[in-house]
Amino acid sequence: MEQKKFYITTPIFYANGELHMGHTYTLVLADILARYHREIGEKTFFLTGSDEHGDKIVRAAKKEDLDPQIFVDDKVFLFKDLMEKLNISNDYFIRTSDQERHWPGAMKLWQALVDAGDIYKSTYNGLYCVGCEAFITEKELVDGKCPLHDAKPETISEENYFFKLSKYSTELRRLLEDKLLKITPENKANELLSFFLEEGREATLSDVSISRPRRDVSWGIPVPNDPEQLMYVWCDALSNYISALGYGSNNDTDFSTFWPADVQVMGKDIIRFHGLLWPALLLSAKLPLPKELLVHGFVNSGGKKMSKSLGNVLDPKEFIDEYGVDALRSYLAREVKPTEDWDLTREKFKEVYNANLANGLGNLVSRTLKMAEQYFDGHLIGKASSVPPLRTHISAIAEVGDLEGLNIPYVATNDILPRYHAHMHAHEINKASDVIWEFISHLDQFITDYEPFKLVKTDREKTEQIIWGLLYGLDEIIKMITPIMPETAQKIRALIGTPVLDEEQRGMVFDVKTPMEPLFMRK
RNA sequence: GCCGAUGUAGUUCAAUGGUUAGAACGAGGGACUCAUAAGCCCUAGACAGAGGUCCGAUUCCUCUCACCGGCACCA
Numbered sequence: 366m367e368q369k370k371f372y373i374t375t376p377i378f379y380a381n382g383e384l385h386m387g388h389t390y391t392l393v394l395a396d397i398l399a400r401y402h403r404e405i406g407e408k409t410f411f412l413t414g415s416d417e418h419g420d421k422i423v424r425a426a427k428k429e430d431l432d433p434q435i436f437v438d439d440k441v442f443l444f445k446d447l448m449e450k451l452n453i454s455n456d457y458f459i460r461t462s463d464q465e466r467h468w469p470g471a472m473k474l475w476q477a478l479v480d481a482g483d484i485y486k487s488t489y490n491g492l493y494c495v496g497c498e499a500f501i502t503e504k505e506l507v508d509g510k511c512p513l514h515d516a517k518p519e520t521i522s523e524e525n526y527f528f529k530l531s532k533y534s535t536e537l538r539r540l541l542e543d544k545l546l547k548i549t550p551e552n553k554a555n556e557l558l559s560f561f562l563e564e565g566r567e568a569t570l571s572d573v574s575i576s577r578p579r580r581d582v583s584w585g586i587p588v589p590n591d592p593e594q595l596m597y598v599w600c601d602a603l604s605n606y607i608s609a610l611g612y613g614s615n616n617d618t619d620f621s622t623f624w625p626a627d628v629q630v631m632g633k634d635i636i637r638f639h640g641l642l643w644p645a646l647l648l649s650a651k652l653p654l655p656k657e658l659l660v661h662g663f664v665n666s667g668g669k670k671m672s673k674s675l676g677n678v679l680d681p682k683e684f685i686d687e688y689g690v691d692a693l694r695s696y697l698a699r700e701v702k703p704t705e706d707w708d709l710t711r712e713k714f715k716e717v718y719n720a721n722l723a724n725g726l727g728n729l730v731s732r733t734l735k736m737a738e739q740y741f742d743g744h745l746i747g748k749a750s751s752v753p754p755l756r757t758h759i760s761a762i763a764e765v766g767d768l769e770g771l772n773i774p775y776v777a778t779n780d781i782l783p784r785y786h787a788h789m790h791a792h793e794i795n796k797a798s799d800v801i802w803e804f805i806s807h808l809d810q811f812i813t814d815y816e817p818f819k820l821v822k823t824d825r826e827k828t829e830q831i832i833w834g835l836l837y838g839l840d841e842i843i844k845m846i847t848p849i850m851p852e853t854a855q856k857i858r859a860l861i862g863t864p865v866l867d868e869e870q871r872g873m874v875f876d877v878k879t880p881m882e883p884l885f886m887r888k
Numbered sequence: 889g890c891c892g893a894u895g896u897a898g899u900u901c902a903a904u905g906g907u908u909a910g911a912a913c914g915a916g917g918g919a920c921u922c923a924u925a926a927g928c929c930c931u932a933g934a935c936a937g938a939g940g941u942c943c944g945a946u947u948c949c950u951c952u953c954a955c956c957g958g959c960a961c962c963a
Contacts, residue, residue: 379963416963491961502962530960552893556958559891573961598963635963642961700900706956713899713913720913724926732923739922757928799912809927818922832922883924 370409371402372623376631376639377414377459377605380440381425384447386664386671386709387632389681393697394661394794395630396453400848401789403454410623412609413448414459415441416602418585418595420500433584437462450685452694452851459609461586461601470608471586475600477650478528479589489525489574492518526576526594533645534561534569540654546644547657549792550704553633557640570641575599603643607652625653628792633660659792662706679709691850692718692885698849699798715888722885725805726842730857730884732812733835738879740821740828747833748872749774755807756814773811773834777804777841785845794849801845808838836861836875856884 375395378388392413399411417437426436441460448455461467478484491500494516501518538561540546541554548554561568576594577585585595604612606629610620631639636658644654663670666677684693696717701707737743752772781804788797811834821828839861847854860880864873 376963381963419963421963489961500961552957555892559958560960562891571960575961597961599961602963633957637958637960638963702901708900716899716913719926723924728924728926730923732927734923736922802912806927812922813920813928816920816922819920821922885924887924887926 369407370623370627371399371407372410372610372626373399373402373412373628373630374606374626375413376635377416377461377602378444379419379421380415380417380437380444381421382440383443384681386679386681389447389451389693390661390664390697390701391630391632392448392451392453393694394659394703394792395628396451396455397694397698397794397848398628398630398789398792400454400851404844404847405786408622409456410610410619411455412457412459412606413453413455414457414605414609415444415461416598416605417441417460417462418601419598420580423580423582423584427582433582434462447681450682450690452690454851457609459605461605466614467605467608468586470611470613471596471601471604472589473613474604474607474646474650475596476589477652478600478646481649481651483529483532483649484526484575485529486524487527487572487574488522489527490520490522493521494518523578525574525578525597526588526591527572528575528599528646528649530570530572530642530645533648536648537570537641537644540644541640546640546654548636548640549657549659553636553658553660554640557636560637560641570645573599573642599638599642600646603638603646606643606655626655628657628659629655630659630661633662636660659703661703662701665706665708667710668708679711684714688714688718688888689852689885691853692722695721695798695846695850698794699802700795702795703792718885719887721802723883723887725802726846726853727883727885729805729808730839730860731880733808733832733839734860734877734879736817736821737832737836737875737877740817740825741832743877743879744874745829745833745836745877746867746872746874747830747837749837751830751872752834752837753815753827753830755811757810773808773838776807777838781807782841782845789848797845798849801842801849804838804842804845808835811835811838833872833875836864836877840864853884 373395375391378384384392395411395413399409403409415437417433422437423433426433429436431439437460441458445458459467461471475484492502494501538558541548541558544554548557560570575597576588577597579585579587579593579595583595586601588594588596606626607613607620607624610623611617612620612624629639639658647654665671666679669675669677671678681693684696696714699721700713700717737745749772752774754772755776781800785797785800788794788800811831815827815831817828817831820831839857843854843857843861859878861875861877864875866872867874
């Protein structure tokens with residue numbers, strides 16, 4: 366059977382500042398899904414990158430008296446530094462200023478649009494602020510003036526290339542309505558569909574300008590066959606998802622293997638471009654559409670949007686330094702519902718850390734290994750069918766009937782794992798995490814049920830099966846947390862080892878070590 | 889303004905046209921001790937407000953209030 370492939374992308378991040386908590390969530394969400402799909406054996410490609418063109422970059426670079434390329438190189442260095450700290454396992458990092466890897470793809474896409482007859486020259490009218498040396502949107506105006514320069518923008522016209530977005534209105538609408546282009550959550554698809562209505566009547570999408578005249582600083586991708594024009598952001602940036610796979614190069618193996626994307630992760634601010642314009646560009650170029658857009662929410666702090674003036678900005682590095690990267694990753698995985706806005710405070714983080722990691726997972730590992738070490742010198746032999754049943758009612762599988770035979774391995778296989786996998790496949794990493802912690806709680810309950818620390822004085826054999834059952838449980842936990850907390854998974858693996866069949870085939874053997882220090886220090 | 893969503897314990901969420909509306913974290917209490925004074929058990933605590941439909945509504949409808957999102961070239 367052919368190996369299943371999985372292609373997941375994040376948006377490319379604009380290289381004019383540092384990555385913040387919102388970007389961190391995007392990256393961690395995509396990373397957990399990428400790692401999960403690798404873990405279950407799919408051939409996975411995980412892409413992220415940086416968007417480096419545009420007037421804003423040129424201006425920001427000028428302000429620091431830097432060449433745009435030097436300016437973005439600095440920013441990208443910072444991006445990659447944070448990504449390393451976050452343990453992001455991307456297979457490639459695409460940069461829109463990369464003339465070798467990105468430009469040929471962007472140009473090929475442009476040419477495909479031309480060949481489809483979807484590019485034409487027209488006049489673009491926009492509000493231009495002389496101070497900014499850039500177009501400014503009506504939304505940005507304060508009292509009709511540019512807020513930065515307190516000056517009225519002038520309306521100027523220029524010759525640009527336009528893309529016939531209107532031509533694809535009907536098709537796009539059909540794709541969204543029939544869910545052939547799946548948007549998660551669904552209500553975001555409805556938001557997109559509202560663009561096809563205007564005051565209750567049907568409307569078509571307007572064409573968009575997709576180039577700008579070259580200005581004094583040439584910073585952007587030249588339009589094929591017209592050196593006077595540079596690509597505007599749409600074709601330039603969106604094409605990264607295929608240029609990174611080699612579209613437009615002489616080696617398009619990755620492109621033919623991985624395109625279309627299985628999941629494109631993004632914040633809710635950019636679904637319009639990804640849900641309407643991007644599919645339209647692909648339709649025009651006669652390329653397949655991504656299978657699903659996964660739209661996540663925004664982060665707030667203390668109920669307010671993070672902002673410097675409010676002083677409530679929380680930096681991901683702060684949490685990594687104080688609690689460790691896996692603490693941050695597991696927080697993002699379990700405490701955030703991907704499709705909703707969320708709220709983060711230092712207090713909340715600390716509470717969750719202590720409850721889930723120090724008191725929960727960390728303590729469970731600690732008590733299990735201590736008993737294994739103390740009573741059995743770390744060497745335990747057992748098998749799934751010999752582990753005694755749980756004595757305490759577990760609501761999730763109550764329908765199964767009485768508790769006889771309902772032991773840790775049975776519950777893991779028949780209840781916990783199927784639910785974990787179902788949630789992961791639905792990208793519900795928060796629910797998948799909840800299932801893991803439900804299982805952790807079963808293991809703690811199991812210890813309470815049998816009190817092996819007392820039982821060992823009267824029934825060593827049964828005690829061994831109980832602790833072996835706990836180790837079996839930890840083994841399953843390692844598998845489940847690997848995408849979420851890769852470092853922690855490795856640490857626990859190093860402690861409990863990999864079980865092996867014993868010589869007389871009486872069961873599986875664990876040879877365990879006691880931890881030198883707690884996995885998660887209580888804070 | 890228009891369109892759409894949401895409002896459930898201190899907090900984050902769940903469920904349901906009908907006996908005591910669930911859970912987690914947090915809070916208070918208890919018995920234990922393998923463990924990071926963690927874990928386990930017990931307790932307290934909620935359906936935004938008003939009206940309507942119905943034998944009966946937290947659940948359906950209307951209105952009010954609150955909060956959020958979208959409303960075209962902004963990465």
